[in-house]
Each structure stands twice: as C-alpha cells, then as structure tokens.
Amino acid sequence: MKNRNDKKRVVVAMSGGVDSSVTAALLQEQGHEVIGISMQVWDYAKFAAADGEKFGACCSLDDIHDARRVAEQLGIPFYVVNFEEEFQRLVIDDFTAEYFRGRTPNPCVRCNQWIKFELLLKKARELAADFLATGHYARIAHDASGRFRLLKGVDEGKDQSYFLFTLKQEQLAATLFPLGGMTKQEVRRLAAGFGLRVAEKGESQEICFVPDDDYIRFLEEACGKDRLSGDIVDRRGNLLGRHHGTYRYTVGQRKGLGVAHPHPLYVLGVDTARKEVIVGGRDELSGDRLIAAEVNWIAPPPDSVIEAACKIRYRQKQVACRILPLTGDRAEVRFLKGEKAITPGQAVVFYREDEVLGGGWIEGNSCNE
Amino acid sequence: MIYMDYNATTPVHPEVLEAFLPFYRDSFGNPSSIHLAGRRVKAAVEEARERLAGFLGCEPVEVIFTSGGTEADNLAIKGVAAAQGGKGNHIITTRVEHPAVLNTCLYLEQKGYDVTRLEVDREGLPDLARLEASITGRTILISAMFANNETGTIFPVREIGEIASRHRICFHCDAVQAAGKIPIDCREMNASLLALSGHKLGAPQGIGALVVRRGVKLHPLIHGGAQERNRRGGTENVAGIVALAKAYELAQGSLAAESRRIGGLRDRLEQGIMARVPDVLINGDGKRRLPNTVNISFAGVDADSLLANLDLAGIAVSSGAACSSGVLRSSHVLSAMGVEPSLAKGSIRFSLGRENDEADLEGLLSRLPGIVERLRAS
Numbered sequence: 203m204k205n206r207n208d209k210k211r212v213v214v215a216m217s218g219g220v221d222s223s224v225t226a227a228l229l230q231e232q233g234h235e236v237i238g239i240s241m242q243v244w245d246y247a248k249f250a251a252a253d254g255e256k257f258g259a260c261c262s263l264d265d266i267h268d269a270r271r272v273a274e275q276l277g278i279p280f281y282v283v284n285f286e287e288e289f290q291r292l293v294i295d296d297f298t299a300e301y302f303r304g305r306t307p308n309p310c311v312r313c314n315q316w317i318k319f320e321l322l323l324k325k326a327r328e329l330a331a332d333f334l335a336t337g338h339y340a341r342i343a344h345d346a347s348g349r350f351r352l353l354k355g356v357d358e359g360k361d362q363s364y365f366l367f368t369l370k371q372e373q374l375a376a377t378l379f380p381l382g383g384m385t386k387q388e389v390r391r392l393a394a395g396f397g398l399r400v401a402e403k404g405e406s407q408e409i410c411f412v413p414d415d416d417y418i419r420f421l422e423e424a425c426g427k428d429r430l431s432g433d434i435v436d437r438r439g440n441l442l443g444r445h446h447g448t449y450r451y452t453v454g455q456r457k458g459l460g461v462a463h464p465h466p467l468y469v470l471g472v473d474t475a476r477k478e479v480i481v482g483g484r485d486e487l488s489g490d491r492l493i494a495a496e497v498n499w500i501a502p503p504p505d506s507v508i509e510a511a512c513k514i515r516y517r518q519k520q521v522a523c524r525i526l527p528l529t530g531d532r533a534e535v536r537f538l539k540g541e542k543a544i545t546p547g548q549a550v551v552f553y554r555e556d557e558v559l560g561g562g563w564i565e566g567n568s569c570n571e
Numbered sequence: 572m573i574y575m576d577y578n579a580t581t582p583v584h585p586e587v588l589e590a591f592l593p594f595y596r597d598s599f600g601n602p603s604s605i606h607l608a609g610r611r612v613k614a615a616v617e618e619a620r621e622r623l624a625g626f627l628g629c630e631p632v633e634v635i636f637t638s639g640g641t642e643a644d645n646l647a648i649k650g651v652a653a654a655q656g657g658k659g660n661h662i663i664t665t666r667v668e669h670p671a672v673l674n675t676c677l678y679l680e681q682k683g684y685d686v687t688r689l690e691v692d693r694e695g696l697p698d699l700a701r702l703e704a705s706i707t708g709r710t711i712l713i714s715a716m717f718a719n720n721e722t723g724t725i726f727p728v729r730e731i732g733e734i735a736s737r738h739r740i741c742f743h744c745d746a747v748q749a750a751g752k753i754p755i756d757c758r759e760m761n762a763s764l765l766a767l768s769g770h771k772l773g774a775p776q777g778i779g780a781l782v783v784r785r786g787v788k789l790h791p792l793i794h795g796g797a798q799e800r801n802r803r804g805g806t807e808n809v810a811g812i813v814a815l816a817k818a819y820e821l822a823q824g825s826l827a828a829e830s831r832r833i834g835g836l837r838d839r840l841e842q843g844i845m846a847r848v849p850d851v852l853i854n855g856d857g858k859r860r861l862p863n864t865v866n867i868s869f870a871g872v873d874a875d876s877l878l879a880n881l882d883l884a885g886i887a888v889s890s891g892a893a894c895s896s897g898v899l900r901s902s903h904v905l906s907a908m909g910v911e912p913s914l915a916k917g918s919i920r921f922s923l924g925r926e927n928d929e930a931d932l933e934g935l936l937s938r939l940p941g942i943v944e945r946l947r948a949s
Contacts, residue, residue, distance in 0.1 A: 237883070242898040270897070281879045282898040327949050328876040329883065 211235045212333045212378065213326035215318060216280070218268030220403050221337030221381055224389050227396040228380045229335055230276055237329060238273040238280040240266045241322060243289035243313075244411055268400050275399060283325055285317055292316040294411060298424050301417075301449040304472035305547025308365075308516075309409055315368040323376060333378045338362045340558075341382030342374050350374035352500050352558040357385040364516045367551045367561030368498050418450050432477030434461055437470065442481065448472045451479045454487060454543025468543075488540035494533045494550045494562030501559040503527060511553045514544055514564065520553050533562055573886045573931045577771075577863060577924030578720050578748060583814070584773035584925070590817040591775075594810035602807050603796065612809045619816035626823050627765065627782055628756035635781045635799045636812050640747040640768030643781035644671040644714075646792045646803070647743040647764040651712050652679055654788035659711035661685045665697045666907035667721075671766075672714050672745050673903075685709070694856035695724035695908045703734050712741045717749035721904040721920055722855030723864025725753070732761030741787055747771055747779075751822035752830065752861050763787045769811060773925065774818035778811030833923050834862030840921060840932055841865050847940040854910055854918060863923040866905075868914040872946045875899045877919060880942045886935055890919050 214226040216238040230236045266282060273280030293312050300307035318336065326334040339355030340363040350371055355361040369377070381389055393401035412420045422429075427447075434443040443461040445451065450458070455469040459481060467481040492514070504527055511520040512535060521541060526534040535550055544564060551561035574582075594615065600608030602616050617631070624631040637643045648662070664676050666688045673688075680686045687705045689697040697715070706713075713735045718725045728744055735742035743764040746755055751772030757765050764787060769778035783789050783802070795804020822829075844851060850870040869877060874890035878899075881888055890899055905915040921935075 237879075266897070279879070279883060281875065281882075283875055284898040284900070324949070325876060328873070328946055329879055330945070 209233050209235065210332035211237065211330060212335050213237045213239055213322075213329055213331040215322055215334065215336045216240050216269040216273065217337070217406070218265030218272070218400065218403075219337070219406055220393050220398070220400055221339075221389060222269070223272045223337075223398050223400050224393050224396065225335050225337040225380050226272065226276060226278065227398060228392070229378070230278065231396075236276070236278045237331065238269060238276075238278050239322065239325060240269045240280070240282045241285050241289075241317065242266065242282050243285050243293070243317065265406075268403070271399055275397075283322070285321055288321055289313070289317055289411075294424075297409075298421055300547050301421055302425065302430065302474065303547075304448055304474040306452040306545045307547045308549050309411075310365050311368060311549050314365055319369055319373045319377065323373060326376070333376055335378040335380060337381055338366060338379050339381055339384075339386075340366055340379050342377060342379055349502070350500075353382070354553075354556045354558070355379075355382045355384075360386045363558045364513055364549065364551045364561075367500070367549060367558055369500060370498070371500075374500070418447075421449050422447075430474060430477050432479070434459060434479045434481055437480060437482055437486065442467075445479050448474050448477060448479055453545040471546075484542075487542045489537075489544045490540050491534060491536045492541075492544045492550060493528075493565040494535055495531065495565045497527075497531045497533045497560060497562035499560035501554075501557065503560075508559075510559060511555075512550050512561075513553065514541060514550050515548055523552075525552055525559075531562075532565075573927075573934045575921045575923055575927065575931065575935065576887045576889050577927075578723075578920065578922035579889055580770045580776065581773050581924055582926060583775050584818055584821055586821060587773055587775075587814050587818045591810040591814040594813055600809075602809060603798065616807055616809055616812050619812045623780065623816045623819055624782075626755075626819050627767075628758040629765075629782050629784060632800065633757075633782050633784055635783055635802050636807060636815070637779045637781055637803060638777055638808070639779035640669075640745070640766050640771070641671040641779075642792070643766035643768070643779045644669070644743075644745055644747075645675050646781050646789070647766060647783075648672065648675045648712065648714055649679065649792055650783075650789040650802075651741050651743070651764070651787070652684060653790035655711045659709040661687070661707055661710040662712045662714065663687045663689065663702065663705055663710060664714040665689045665691060665716070665726075667691050667695055667719055667724075667904045668714065668716055669720055669745060669747065671747075672716070676714070691907050693909055694859075695719055695722050695854075695904065696726065696856060696859075699727065699730055699734065702731065703738075706734075706738050706740065710738070710740050712743060714743040714745065717744050717746040717755065718753065718861045718864075719855070719904060720748045721902055722866045722908075723748075723861035723922075724855040725749070725859040725861065727859075728762070729760045735763070736761045748861065748864075751819060751826075752863060754826065757782050757784065764789075769815040769818060772818050772822045774814040775811060778808050778815045780815060829925065830862040833925075833927070836923055836927055836929070836932055837863055837865055837921075840923070840935065841867070843932065843936045844939065847936060848943050852910075852914055854905055854908065861922075864920065865922075866918055866920045868905075868910065869917040869919065869943055870914055872917040872943055874917055874919055876946055877917070877942065880946070881939070884938045884942065886938065888919050888921050 212229050212234045216222045226236050270280050293309050297307045297309045323334050339360040341353040343351040354363045408415050430448045431446045433441055434445050451469045468487050470482045471480045507524050507526045510525050512523045513520045522538045524536045546564050546566055548564050549561055550564050552559040600612040602613035620634050621631045624634050676686045691697050715731050717728050732742050741763040744762045745766050747768045750767040763784050765782040767780050770776040791802050793804045852868040854866040
C-alpha cells in the first residue's frame with residue numbers, strides 16, 4: 203500500500219472551477235507532483251457554431267480555458283482529454299433513455315461512475331500517477347483492516363458523497379478528495395490566499411450538458427417534440443387532463459400539471475407504455491419501501507437486514523431505514539416512516555452516520571408495481 | 572527539452588532574429604510614409620519581396636505578404652472564387668488538406684459553391700485520373716497541398732499543375748509544409764497561387780505569403796489601404812517580411828545539406844523505433860515524403876496518453892489536429908488514407924528540424940519504448 207503522504211504524482215481533474223483549482227494548489231503546496239487534466243465531454247464548437255453564442259455549460263470551452271490558465275498560474279502540466287464519444291454514450295444517451303422510460307436519471311452519478319473514476323482514472327494511471335484527485339466534498343478513510351471507507355464531506359451544505367456511492371475499493375484506493383475536510387467558505391478563502399484567478403467564480407450549474415437547466419428542451423431537441431403525449435389520470439384511471447410528453451414529469455412534481463382539482467395534485471408515477479401520467483393527493487405520494495438495483499457496497503456487504511439511514515435524493519436529510527440485501531445486486535429498503543416521492547431512476551444512498559455504506563438505483567415505487 | 576515538432580512551429584533562426592530585430596528598434600517606419608523613415612522600411616520590404624520571389628520562381632509583384640499560411644490559403648481560395656463572378660462555382664481539393672483549406676472550402680460550399688474532395692490512397696496520394704475526370708466546365712480552382720503536414724507525403728504537384736494548366740484552371744498549392752524543406756518553383760510546377768508560412772521555416776509566427784501569378788483574377792480578403800497593390804490592406808508587418816525572406820534564404824542555402832542530415836536522423840529515428848517497439852506502423856508514402864517527417868501508429872496506445880507521457884519526459888511531439896480546447900481529434904488525414912481507427916488513434920508525428928541532433932535521437936529512443944510498453948500493459 204502506498205503511503206498517501208509521501209511525494210506522489212497526482213492527476214487533478216480540473217474543471218476550471220474554484221474547488222478543483224484549490225485541490226490542485228493544495229496538493230502542489232503539499233509537495234506533490236501535480237498534473238492537471240480537463241475532460242472535454244462535449245463538442246462545444248458544434249454548439250457555438252450552431253447558435254453563434256457561448257454554450258453555457260459547466261465544462262464549457264471557457265471553463266477549460268480557466269482550468270488551463272490556473273494550471274499555468276501554478277506552473278503544472280495540463281492536458282485535455284477527449285471523452286466526447288464516451289460521455290455521449292454512457293451519460294447523455296442514458297439520461298435521455300431514462301426520461302423516455304419514465305424515470306428521472308442522475309447523470310452526475312453516472313459521470314462519476316463511468317467517466318471520472320473509470321476513464322479519467324485510467325488516464326491518470328497511464329500518466330503513471332499514484333492518485334487521481336478531484337474537488338469533491340467527501341472524505342476517504344483507510345481503516346485498520348485495509349478497507350477504504352467513504353465519508354461525507356464535513357461541510358453539510360456541500361457534502362457530495364451522495365454522488366460517489368458507486369466507487370469500488372480499487373477506485374477509492376487511487377483517489378484523493380483534499381477538500382473533504384473543509385467548508386466551502388474555507389475553500390474560497392484558500393483560493394483567495396493562493397491568488398487563484400478563479401477565486402471569485404460562481405457555482406457551476408445543475409447538469410453540465412443541459413443549457414439553462416432546461417432539460418425538457420434538451421430532450422426535445424435530442425429526440426423530437428411531443429413524444430409520449432397522453433392522458434393525466436388518477437390511480438383509479440379517471441381521466442383528469444392531457445399532457446405533452448411523459449418525460450416532462452417527475453415523481454413529486456406539483457407544478458405544470460394544468461389540471462383543475464379541489465386539492466393539490468402531485469405526480470405519483472409515469473407509465474410510458476400507456477403514455478399516462480398518474481397523479482394523486484399529497485397523502486398518496488408516500489411510500490414505505492423501494493427496491494434498489496445495481497447496488498454497490500463500499501462497506502462490507504451485509505448478509506441480512508441492517509439498520510441504517512438513506513437519502514433518496516441529493517438535497518435531503520438522511521432518514522432511518524432497514525436495508526435487506528437481495529440477490530442479483532439488489533436490495534429492499536424499508537423506511538421507518540413513509541417517504542415522499544420515491545423516484546425511479548434516482549439514487550438511493552445508504553449511510554451510517556457520516557459513512558457511505560453503499561447505494562443503488564431506485565427501481566420502482568408502489569405506483570409502478 | 573527535446574523538440575521534435577517542427578511541422579507545428581520552428582524556433583526563430585538566430586540570423587533571422589538579427590535581421591529583423593533592427594526593425595523593432597531603430598529602423599521603424601510605415602512603408603506608406605513618404606519621409607525617410609517610411610522610405611527606408613519600404614525599401615526593406617521590397618528587397619525582401621524580390622529575394623523571396625527569386626527563391627520561389629516568380630516575379631516580385633506576384634508576392635503578397637499575409638499574416639500567415641492560413642490567411643494565404645483563405646485569400647487564394649476565397650479571392651479566386653469571388654473574382655470569378657458567375658463564371659464558375661466548382662472547386663476541387665483533397666480530403667487530406669490542412670483545415671485552412673478544408674474549412675475555407677466548406678465555408679464556400681455553404682455559400683453555394685460545389686466542392687469535390689478527392690479521396691487519397693493508402694500512401695495519402697490522390698488519383699490524378701480522377702482529379703482530371705472531376706473537372707467540369709464550371710471548375711474554377713484546384714487546391715492541393717505540396718506536402719502533408721501530418722504524414723509528410725509529397726503530392727505530385729507538377730502533374731497537378733499540368734492538368735490544371737491544360738484545362739486553364741487555377742491551381743492553388745498550399746506549400747506551407749514544403750517551404751524550406753524541399754525545393755519549390757512556382758513556374759516549373761505551374762502553380763497559379765502558392766501559400767507559405769514563416770514560422771514553419773525559422774521566421775516568427777504572424778507572417779506568411781501568397782504567390783499570385785500574373786493573370787490570376789483575385790479579390791482581396793482584407794480591404795483597406797493600397798498596400799500589396801490593393802490585394803491586402805493593412806500596414807505591412809515589416810519585421811516579419813524581412814524575417815520571412817531571410818529565413819527562406821537560409822533554408823534555401825542549406826537545403827541540400829540539411830535535408831540529407833535531417834533525413835538521416837529521421838530514418839534512424841524510424842528504424843530505431845521499429846527495432847525497439849513492436850506493433851508499429853509507418854503512415855504515408857515512404858519514398859515521396861518530406862525528409863523531416865515520420866508519422867507512426869502505435870497499436871494499442873492512445874496518442875494523447877503517449878503525448879502527455881513524452882511531454883512529462885521532456886519530449887515535444889504531436890498528433891493529428893488539436894481543437895481550440897487543446898483536445899485531440901481523430902486525424903482526418905489518416906482516416907482518409909484508410910488507416911484503421913484503432914491504429915489512427917495511437918498515431919504520433921515526429922517532425923525534425925535544424926536544432927535536432929543524434930543526442931535528441933538517443934534521448935527519444937531511450938524513453939519512448941518504455942512508455943509505450945507501460946501504456947500497453949495498463
């Protein structure tokens with residue numbers, strides 16, 4: 203096992219933002235040999251040429267430019283790797299397909315899973331790097347048994363461990379999260395202290411490849427308008443209205459239904475086969491269990507039911523649950539109290555206090571079964 | 572650093588630096604001014620034009636100085652197209668041209684011109700019979716490169732010029748990579764237009780030239796003052812013009828000796844790699860090739876990883892074409908030549924020049940095989 207403190211060669215995934223820039227500066231200050239890499243996941247030229255304006259996404263050309271300038275400022279080598287084809291296939295195609303299957307995808311987890319900690323980590327290894335470092339707010343601990351544990355970032359508001367539940371032991375062993383023990387405020391202060399040119403830069407937007415956070419426009423431009431339009435119904439099948447595409451709706455959504463009803467209606471589920479959006483009252487939104495698929499255990503996988511906590515979406519407090527491992531990398535999660543808006547396609551991440559035990563992808567809620 | 576990327580750019584030759592620096596110091600002036608300062612630099616510009624014309628086999632009035640090779644290519648293609656009025660709208664080029672030519676043709680195509688892009692064979696050469704067969708009554712221009720920047724393959728430019736002249740069509744030759752490396756004679760090759768770039772042959776970046784033979788109708792790209800006989804507005808880059816002529820003179824003077832020396836280095840580099848690294852493939856025409864260039868595919872390796880590793884080991888080489896972000900794109904040249912995508916993505920261009928020597932060769936050969944082996948194992 204490598205000593206994580208000696209002078210190492212570290213590849214830093216640089217996005218041009220404050221967090222990854224500070225990550226690079228910190229590691230350099232600690233005496234490591236730092237190499238910056240930006241991933242080009244999108245053919246920006248295509249978009250800039252198409253509408254003659256800047257394509258305002260998180261990893262846009264401007265951000266690669268910023269990353270390059272930070273690398274120059276630090277005096278570290280900097281390279282751009284081309285993952286356009288892989289990102290399209292593994293992240294964007296999955297994103298659109300999930301919506302058209304009536305699910306609500308989480309492309310950031312997929313990007314971590316298939317791009318950053320798979321392809322970029324491979325690039326880092328090809329550069330003979332000992333570690334890949336990112337600006338994620340999460341921590342990696344190495345326990346006495348030799349096992350790596352994934353812990354939340356200490357900044358509650360910034361903790362990004364939810365997006366990292368797919369990491370395997372060998373990935374954690376080769377990864378550094380230097381910002382995990384800091385608050386965003388501290389990181390900004392460090393950025394200013396290092397004199398980084400991006401110290402004042404704002405936060406990146408939600409989904410890097412979706413312009414203006416308008417995912418519906420993105421889907422329609424990719425796949426055509428008004429696909430899967432159909433009826434809005436209640437659980438008993440009563441027709442309440444019409445909709446212009448099931449992909450416009452996500453479980454728990456209240457706005458944009460356009461249905462007049464005595465009490466507020468929420469989306470309970472989407473049935474793409476029948477092209478139906480199923481709605482109901484707030485009380486109907488609660489579920490007491492879910493099935494998770496593609497479960498990854500970072501902690502040792504349990505043989506039987508365990509008491510734990512979980513999050514079924516990023517911006518949520520973790521809630522108490524019981525997790526029952528099932529065959530085929532699946533698990534059943536039972537909530538002690540009913541959970542609102544269990545959304546197929548989102549990630550369910552298992553926690554015990556600060557530690558990420560693992561997680562999986564929400565398969566169905568009671569409305570789809 | 573071991574620099575083996577001369578087809579990207581070259582260090583400025585010390586004698587060139589000596590020749591042009593005075594124009595940044597005492598000998599300043601605007602060539603259009605009528606006072607002494609102006610006259611002095613005007614004379615320097617015209618002398619440079621005469622000398623360059625002498626080397627290229629054309630008349631001084633046929634030389635237009637530009638900001639570089641890309642502007643020269645743009646001026647040639649757009650300038651000829653615009654001057655044709657309604658008489659023709661068809662341009663013939665090849666699939667392996669530099670983006671300066673390909674994207675200019677693409678732009679004209681979007682504006683309604685017809686563009687024929689000739690396929691090339693495995694060596695990167697177009698079929699001349701097919702070239703001739705694609706000429707129509709509306710063909711206004713054949714644009715073909717002298718030598719390919721990625722593989723070094725040399726086109727049969729004299730034969731292309733013959734075909735063009737037989738059909739009374741303009742032949743524009745992008746000679747950016749050939750200039751200073753192999754002999755160029757506009758008259759002999761029947762080129763109507765010929766583009767070159769200073770920084771590929773020991774002059775600084777930001778200077779180039781387009782030869783436009785008498786009788787070729789050309790509209791300017793940059794409108795402005797009456798400079799360059801109304802064919803290129805804007806105050807002349809005096810120091811650059813002086814540098815370009817000086818660099819060409821130096822390159823011309825040592826052409827035979829340097830191409831033997833550099834060609835020898837290149838051949839030993841090629842043999843050295845073939846002997847030490849299994850599963851490599853040389854791309855391009857082994858015989859008709861620039862003496863300084865070799866393009867090699869390393870099976871099972873990503874060029875960007877190989878480039879980065881060589882960079883970290885202090886060796887500067889390149890691969891394919893980089894886009895604005897600096898990311899590598901698959902090479903349109905190798906793809907047109909029918910190189911398998913899996914091999915094309917592991918292709919590296921080594922391009923040697925004046926300052927390379929045996930020690931550079933040894934430095935490269937001592938580091939490259941280990942890197943390739945490690946990448947293949949990972």
